[in-house]
Amino acid sequence: MKFRNFKMVDYVVYGRGCFDQLDEILAPRRTNGAPVIFLLDHYFEQNEAFKNRIPLRDNDELIIADVTHEPKTSYVDTIADHLKDKFGTVSGVVGIGGGSVMDLAKAVAIMMNNPGFAQDYQGWDLVKNKAVYKVGIPTLSGTGAEVSRTCVLTGPTRKLGMNSDFTPFDQIVLDPALIKGVPKDQNFYTGMDCYIHCIESLQGTYLNEFSKSYGEKALELCQEIYLHKDVWDEDSDEKLMMASYAGGMSIAYSQVGVANAVSYGLSYLLGTKHGIGNCIVFNHLEEFYPEGVAEFHKMVEKNSIYIPQGICRDLTDEQFDTMINVSLGMAPLWENALGKDWQSQMTRERLRALYEKL
Numbered sequence: 001m002k003f004r005n006f007k008m009v010d011y012v013v014y015g016r017g018c019f020d021q022l023d024e025i026l027a028p029r030r031t032n033g034a035p036v037i038f039l040l041d042h043y044f045e046q047n048e049a050f051k052n053r054i055p056l057r058d059n060d061e062l063i064i065a066d067v068t069h070e071p072k073t074s075y076v077d078t079i080a081d082h083l084k085d086k087f088g089t090v091s092g093v094v095g096i097g098g099g100s101v102m103d104l105a106k107a108v109a110i111m112m113n114n115p116g117f118a119q120d121y122q123g124w125d126l127v128k129n130k131a132v133y134k135v136g137i138p139t140l141s142g143t144g145a146e147v148s149r150t151c152v153l154t155g156p157t158r159k160l161g162m163n164s165d166f167t168p169f170d171q172i173v174l175d176p177a178l179i180k181g182v183p184k185d186q187n188f189y190t191g192m193d194c195y196i197h198c199i200e201s202l203q204g205t206y207l208n209e210f211s212k213s214y215g216e217k218a219l220e221l222c223q224e225i226y227l228h229k230d231v232w233d234e235d236s237d238e239k240l241m242m243a244s245y246a247g248g249m250s251i252a253y254s255q256v257g258v259a260n261a262v263s264y265g266l267s268y269l270l271g272t273k274h275g276i277g278n279c280i281v282f283n284h285l286e287e288f289y290p291e292g293v294a295e296f297h298k299m300v301e302k303n304s305i306y307i308p309q310g311i312c313r314d315l316t317d318e319q320f321d322t323m324i325n326v327s328l329g330m331a332p333l334w335e336n337a338l339g340k341d342w343q344s345q346m347t348r349e350r351l352r353a354l355y356e357k358l
């Protein structure tokens with residue numbers, strides 16, 4: 001098909017306090033006594049007040065999701081196998097947390113109805129069967145994982161998402177109260193994921209009016225909260241949550257670009273987290289995105305954010321090669337950024353020089 005016919009999230013509820021509607025939302029989805037599984041970001045493990053608001057019923061299970069590292073295919077398999085052994089099937093999987101938990105929840109829901117291992121489905125359109133019902137409830141905003149058709153996983157040989165029509169959530173719950181009080185650095189790193197998505201999408205060769213409309217809105221919201229406002233307040237949380245949604249929608253019909261392609265290599269080799277990794281890379285991408293990078297520098301300064309430098313200083317040739325291989329494997333990202341002849345522009349030498357700058 002010439003034009004992508006993409007699957008979107010089915011239901012969206014937005015508003016401060018809408019988390020408390022979750023019980024009502026889940027009620028009609030509970031089938032034949034099968035439980036609902038809640039995957040809760042470990043950040044909330046000791047927060048009894050929040051845990052008490054999770055509508056656990058009957059044999060439902062609350063699993064604390066360990067996101068010390070970004071989700072691995074082996075972790076997805078462990079959780080899905082546990083659920084299959086214990087319950088056979090489940091009524092649904094609800095992920096409550098940052099982008100890592102969003103991706104984990106999508107992947108576990110997929111593996112409940114698909115044979116084999118999560119690593120078998122890393123790639124494009126490899127998932128065979130519809131997932132079980134799945135709900136995403138972000139507690140960090142910026143990745144766009146709540147709306148995207150992928151769930152990024154690190155497997156034995158690569159970091160790559162399960163991109164498929166079965167990946168998007170059936171329902172998302174966007175409650176800006178849940179992102180209140182995120183520490184400043186984490187808020188910035190995840191928020192910049194959205195800002196960088198916008199720059200990569202708006203300057204990409206895949207751009208069309210659909211992507212542009214969402215991307216421009218998300219960019220405007222990011223500029224307002226990170227550049228023009230002097231205090232972070234409830235209005236900022238609301239704007240960031242909608243920026244993340246719009247940024248994710250912009251990518252749905254386009255692609256990300258150089259920052260993401262390069263940071264995948266860092267993440268694979270060094271375990272650098274996605275948000276901060278994108279910032280480390282974007283900081284040095286003047287040659288690709290001059291205006292966006294200049295504005296990013298202003299936002300870093302205004303918000304007094306620390307962006308690490310020199311992280312590739314002591315790497316070996318072999319390690320550089322590993323990162324280069326992972327990065328060049330992201331063909332659609334490079335094509336979006338540089339056009340169809342990207343391979344002649346982004347040589348291994350040029351990419352190595354870029355990694356050396358970080």
Ligand code: NAD
Binds near residue numbers: 141145151152275
């Ligand atoms: P994250 O989910 O990795 O979380 C970062 C840290 O913040 C964790 O320690 C987490 O416990 C903590 N945290 C969660 N909620 C919090 C809160 N309310 N207050 C304070 N701390 C909180 O970070 P992220 O930036 O949201 O997500 C990054 C992940 O998203 C990566 O795994 C990346 O690959 C993925 N991602 C996915 C997509 C997609 O389309 N599927 C897009 C971009 C990124």
